[in-house]
Amino acid sequence: xxxxxxxxxxxxxxxxxxxxxxxxxxxxxxxxxxxxxxxxxxxxxxxxxxxxxxxxxxxxxxxxxxxxxxxxx
Numbered sequence: 001x002x003x004x005x006x007x008x009x010x011x012x013x014x015x016x017x018x019x020x021x022x023x024x025x026x027x028x029x030x031x032x033x034x035x036x037x038x039x040x041x042x043x044x045x046x047x048x049x050x051x052x053x054x055x056x057x058x059x060x061x062x063x064x065x066x067x068x069x070x071x072x073x
Contacts, residue, residue, distance in 0.1 A: 032061075032062075036062075039058065040058070
């Protein structure tokens with residue numbers, strides 16, 4: 001079985017720093033997507049037009065989050 005060091009490019013500390021930066025972003029995105037899913041499930045019981053409105057709002061929020069992440073990084 002090949003060693004993991006064989007696949008790494010650069011120092012191990014670099015990968016540690018990348019994981020330290022990326023992990024909170026992954027957690028935040030997962031929480032946001034879960035909340036959007038719950039919104040869709042709750043509003044989906046009300047009606048089709050309401051469901052479409054929530055889906056559009058969730059898409060706009062996703063684009064907003066992408067812009068914020070892009071501006072920060």
